[in-house]
Amino acid sequence: MKAYIFPGQGSQFVGMGKDLYEQHQVAKDLFEQANEILGFRITDIMFNGTEEELKQTKVTQPAIFLHSVIQAAVAQDFAPEMVAGHSLGEFSALVANKVLSFEDALRLVSKRALAMQAACEEQPSTMAAILGLEDEKVEQICAGIDDVVVAANYNCPGQLVISGSVPGVEAACEQMKAAGAKRALLLxxxxxxxxxxxKSAEAELEAAIRQTEFKQGICPIxxxxxxxxxxxxSEIQQNLIKQLTAPVRWTQSVQQMIADGATLFVECGPGKVLQGLVKKIDKSAEVAQVS
Known part of the structure; x- marks a missing residue:
């Protein structure tokens, strides 16, 4: 079975999507539609902007979403039997399996980016990558810290990202190193x-998600x-609302997809990060880039 997977924030690069725009009329039309919906020419920043401009959350999230969804729209033999997305990538996956329309998903992604940006400005907070410790040990250390710090991204065995207040994450990093982590790196x-x-971003996004039509998908997400x-x-909608404050269980998602029959994971969007994670989760899994 063929599983299509969609990346999240961090996969962006200057020039992303330009080849799609120039080579496919369908892509050009979708990019121009996106410029209208967003109210600014995101294509100018994606194709010719600086890294700094592309790093702005209000740009990064829609840019990665657009690259992923438009790549899927022009792909040959695009017939997903299951889909998944890492964090932001879940919105791309929901367009790919026809649960959300392109327009509705883009509006939600834009709203999500702005709400997350506002939540970041409310309280100084951060994330850190923990390498070489078992998930249970990371969870145990986080639970013992007095400040807010939780396991946020289960990326692959031995690679977990923690998230919380600056003092909480810094204290956890010290304890992770003492417990034998190979690295505990602030991101x-x-x-x-x-x-x-x-939580404040989740509340804002929930209102928008509840007003959006979710259809029956062509395959499971x-x-x-x-x-x-x-x-x-209705289940998909509820899970999407919880997503901002809950951890990304990527390791467990890939394991479950394999258990349910996935044999080939096709990454759709900028970069190859997810292909690398899939191989670390299961060496025997086949991976490819969408074409």
């Missing part, structure tokens, strides 16, 4: 994504919050 992010500190297959629109 250059503006906030504590996938933690309780995103394996969602971040529980790593299970979902096809029921």
């Amino acid at each position: 250059p992010v503006g906030g504590a994504f996938h933690s309780p500190l995103m 394996y969602q971040n919050v529980d790593a299970q297959a979902h096809t029921e629109p």
Whole structure:
């Protein structure tokens, strides 16, 4: 079975999507539609902007979403039997399996980016990558810290991202190193994504998600919050609301997809990060870039 997977924030690069725009009329039309919906020419920043401009959350998230969804729209033999997305990538996956329309998903992604940015500005917070410790040990250390700090991204065995207040994450990093972590590295992010500190963003996004039509998908989506297959629109909607404050269970999602018959994981969007993670989760899994 063929599983299509969609990347999240951090996969952006200057020039992303330009080849799609120039080579496919369908892509050009979708990019121009996106410029209108967003109210600014995101294509100018994606194709010719600076890294700094592209790093702005209000640009980064829609840019990665657009690259992923438009790549899927022009791909040959695009016929997903299951889909999943890492964090932001879940919105791309929901367009790919026809649960959300392109327009509705782009509006939600834009709203999500702005709400997350506002939540980051409310309270200084951060994230850190923990390498070489078992998940249970990371969870145990986080639970013992007095400040807000939680496991946020289960990326692959031995690679977990924690998220929370600056003092909480810094204290946890010290304890992780003492417990034998190979690395405990603060990430250059503006906030504590996938933690309780995103509660205000979740509340804002919930209102928008509830007003959006979710349709029956053409195949199951394996969602971040529980790593299970979902096809029921109301369940998918509820899980998407929880996503901002809940951890991304990527390791568990990939394991479940393999258990359910996935043999080939096709990454759709900028970069090859997810292909690398899939191989670390299961060496025997086949991976490819969409073409």
